[in-house]
Amino acid sequence: MTTISSKIISDSKALTTVTRKWKDAGEKIVFTNGCFDIIHMGHVLYLEEARALGDRLIVGLNSDSSVTRLKGPRRPITDQTNRAHVLAALASVDAVVVFDEDDPYRLISQILPDVLVKGGDWRPEQIVGSDVVLARGGEVHSLRFVEGYSTTGIEAKIRQL
Numbered sequence: 283m284t285t286i287s288s289k290i291i292s293d294s295k296a297l298t299t300v301t302r303k304w305k306d307a308g309e310k311i312v313f314t315n316g317c318f319d320i321i322h323m324g325h326v327l328y329l330e331e332a333r334a335l336g337d338r339l340i341v342g343l344n345s346d347s348s349v350t351r352l353k354g355p356r357r358p359i360t361d362q363t364n365r366a367h368v369l370a371a372l373a374s375v376d377a378v379v380v381f382d383e384d385d386p387y388r389l390i391s392q393i394l395p396d397v398l399v400k401g402g403d404w405r406p407e408q409i410v411g412s413d414v415v416l417a418r419g420g421e422v423h424s425l426r427f428v429e430g431y432s433t434t435g436i437e438a439k440i441r442q443l
Contacts, residue, residue, distance in 0.1 A: 289370035290378050294392065297379055301393050304338050313395035313411075315342030315386040317349045319358045321368050331425050332399045333374035340377045340393060341369050342386040351384055385410040397421045 291297045304311055312335050318325055333339040343366055349358040358365070366378045381389050390398065390411030398415040404424050406412060412422040 286367055286370045289375065290366045290380075292380070297377075297392065300377060301340075309338050310336035310397065311393065311395045312336035312339045312397040312399060313342065313386075313390060313393055314339070314399045315344070315381075315389070316401075317344045317353065317358065318365050318369055319349065319353075319360060321365075326372065326374075328401055328425055329369075329372060329374045332397075333376075335397045335399065335421070335423065338376040339374055340379060340395065341375050342389050343369060343378055343380045344384075345380050345382040348382055348384055387411050387414075390414050394418060395420065397423065399423045399425050402426050 291300060301311060312332050314329070314332050316325075318341070329339065329341070343362065344352065346358055346362045349362075360368075362380050366380055369375050369378045379389060383389075387410050391414050395415060397420060398409060398411055399422075400409045402424055406422045406424050409422055409424070415422055
């Protein structure tokens with residue numbers, strides 16, 4: 283039985299080992315990334331759709347410092363340990379990897395996923411790492427955006443209370 287904490291991969295060597303094992307077994311690896319600050323239904327539906335594109339889903343999770351640089355000084359609302367554990371608890375997620383850079387290019391270059399996905403607010407050619415994936419014959423998808431669900435919207439609602 284896989285535990286939640288065993289799905290959180292904390293070092294480069296372990297990530298290489300697990301991805302090699304999956305590839306050797308002929309499994310199709312899907313990669314996505316994001317801040318996932320307050321997990322909501324839009325995230326869950328998106329991750330389920332991403333997982334359906336392959337056999338394994340790896341989620342690159344922006345670190346706390348990365349989220350602050352990208353979203354501003356009030357973010358993240360929940361720390362990276364909390365966010366990683368919540369993501370790892372989802373059945374659709376096979377692995378979570380925290381990264382400190384502002385984008386996941388280095389991580390994508392290490393994993394070399396078969397499929398790269400982002401939300402519908404990204405065009406495939408805008409997705410960081412699409413060049414790496416496409417050069418290897420992989421797929422890049424912009425998945426549907428679920429209207430009405432956003433961390434920014436939840437944050438604004440909480441501030442109004």
